[in-house]
Amino acid sequence: MRRRAAAALAVPFSAVMLAVSSCGSIPEDWKTPAFLQSGEEEVDERLPTVTGPVGEEPEVSFPDIAPPSEQISGVVHQGEGEGELVRSDDLLLADIVDYQWTAEGEAEKTQSTYDTGAPVLLQLSQMNEEMSADLVDQPLNSRVVYVFPPQDPAQAQQMGQPSPEPGSTVSIVDIQGRYGKGQTVPGEQTGNGGGDLPTVEDAGHAMPEITIPEDTDPPEDLETVPLVEGEGPEVEESQQLVVQYTGVTWSDGEVFDSTWVAGKDGTPFTFIAGAGQVIEGWDTGLVGHEVGSRVMLVIPEEMAYGEDAAASGAPSGTLVFVVDILGAVDSQPAPEEPASPPAEPEEE
Numbered sequence: 001m002r003r004r005a006a007a008a009l010a011v012p013f014s015a016v017m018l019a020v021s022s023c024g025s026i027p028e029d030w031k032t033p034a035f036l037q038s039g040e041e042e043v044d045e046r047l048p049t050v051t052g053p054v055g056e057e058p059e060v061s062f063p064d065i066a067p068p069s070e071q072i073s074g075v076v077h078q079g080e081g082e083g084e085l086v087r088s089d090d091l092l093l094a095d096i097v098d099y100q101w102t103a104e105g106e107a108e109k110t111q112s113t114y115d116t117g118a119p120v121l122l123q124l125s126q127m128n129e130e131m132s133a134d135l136v137d138q139p140l141n142s143r144v145v146y147v148f149p150p151q152d153p154a155q156a157q158q159m160g161q162p163s164p165e166p167g168s169t170v171s172i173v174d175i176q177g178r179y180g181k182g183q184t185v186p187g188e189q190t191g192n193g194g195g196d197l198p199t200v201e202d203a204g205h206a207m208p209e210i211t212i213p214e215d216t217d218p219p220e221d222l223e224t225v226p227l228v229e230g231e232g233p234e235v236e237e238s239q240q241l242v243v244q245y246t247g248v249t250w251s252d253g254e255v256f257d258s259t260w261v262a263g264k265d266g267t268p269f270t271f272i273a274g275a276g277q278v279i280e281g282w283d284t285g286l287v288g289h290e291v292g293s294r295v296m297l298v299i300p301e302e303m304a305y306g307e308d309a310a311a312s313g314a315p316s317g318t319l320v321f322v323v324d325i326l327g328a329v330d331s332q333p334a335p336e337e338p339a340s341p342p343a344e345p346e347e348e
Contacts (some may be wrong), residue, residue, distance in 0.1 A: 043074035047145050048099075048107070050076050052320045054141045054174045057099060057114040060107070067168035072147045073134050079141030079175070086178055091242065091268055091269040092122040093177035093329060101147070102167035113273060118330040119176055121240060121270055146171045164282055167188045171270045177327070179242050182266035185292050187228040193296050198248075198320050200227055200296055207246050207260035211298075212253040218318035223298035224285045227322070230292025235328045237274030237287055242327035244268060250298075250318035257315075279304050281319070291328050297321040 016098065046068050052058045054077060086092065096119075098111040113119050124132050134144045148169045182205045189202040197217050201209040235241060246258040255261070259269050271277045273287055281299030289295050298320050301307065305314035 028196045035156040038177040046101045054143050062107045063106050064105045069149050076145050079139035084140050086138050089125050089181045095119045095174040097172040099170040101170050118332045142175045144173045179268045184230050185294050189228050191227050193225050200322050210248045218250045225296040228294035230290035232291025235287050238331050239328045241273050242268045242270050244324040249315050294324050
C-alpha cells in the first residue's frame with residue numbers, strides 16, 4: 001500500500017527513535033521459540049526499583065546515587081511462559097513510562113502511555129542491538145528498564161536540538177503484545193468473494209491468490225467483502241492499524257504491491273486509519289471491521305490514486321486489495337499547543 005503522503009508518527013519517548021522496516025521471511029507458525037532462561041537475571045543495582053504488575057502504571061523509586069553517566073538497562077520482571085517469546089524482527093506493542101532522573105533519589109515523570117491510554121508500536125529491526133538485546137527472547141508481560149545519560153550540550157546545539165535536561169533519562173518498557181513476520185489472522189476463511197467480484201484463495205502464510213472475473217466491469221462504488229470474520233474490537237478512525245495486504249489491478253489482475261513480496265517477506269504494515277496516510281478506499285473500507293478480519297476491498301479509481309495515477313507511477317483504475325487486520329492500537333494524542341501569552345494592554 002503506497003502512502004498518499006509521508007507522515008511521520010511522532011513517538012515522544014527517549015527510548016523510541018524507530019521506523020518501520022523489514023527483514024527475515026520465516027512464517028510465524030514455523031518458527032521455534034528461542035530458549036528461555038529460567039528465573040530472572042541479576043540486574044544492575046544502579047537501576048531504579050520498579051514494582052507493580054505489567055499492564056498498570058508502575059511504582060518507581062530511585063536509589064540515593066547520582067544519575068549514572070553511562071547507558072545501563074535490565075529486565076526487572078520476566079513474564080511467564082515460552083509460548084510467545086519476542087523475536088528480533090517483531091513489531092512490539094509496548095507501554096512506556098519516562099522519568100528525568102535529576103539527583104540522588106530525585107526524579108520526575110515526564111511521559112506515560114498509561115496516562116494517555118495509547119501504547120506504542122516498536123519495530124525491533126530498527127533498534128540498535130544494545131537497546132533490543134533486553135527485549136529479544138523475553139516472553140510477553142516482561143518489563144525492561146533503560147537509563148540513558150544526558151546528551152552532550154555541544155552536540156545537541158550542533159544538531160539544532162534544545163539543550164538537554166540535567167540528569168539521566170529513564171524509560172520503563174512493558175511488553176504487552178507482538179506482531180510477528182508472516183503472521184496472518186487466526187480465523188478460517190469462510191468466504192472468497194466471487195460472482196461479479198474477484199475471488200480470493202487463502203494461501204496460509206503467503207500471498208493470497210486474487211482472480212478478477214472475466215468480461216466483467218468493475219463496480220462503480222467501494223465494495224468491502226469479509227472473507228474471515230474477526231472476533232476483536234471494531235476498528236476506529238485515528239487508530240494505528242497493523243495489517244498484511246496484497247493489491248492487484250482490476251484491469252489485468254497483476255500484483256502491484258504486497259507485504260508478501262521479496263524484501264517485505266510478511267512484515268506487517270502500519271498506518272493510522274482515517275488520517276489520509278493511505279488511499280481513501282482504505283481509510284473508508286477498513287473502519288468498522290473487527291480486528292482479526294480478512295477483508296477484500298474493491299476500490300474505484302476516484303478512491304484510489306485518481307485519473308493521474310499513471311503519471312506519478314501509481315497503479316491506475318480500480319484496485320483490489322485483500323487485507324488481514326492483525327491489530328488496532330489507539331494513537332498517541334497530539335501534543336497540546338502552548339498557551340498564548342496574554343496580550344499586553346494598550347497604552348492610552
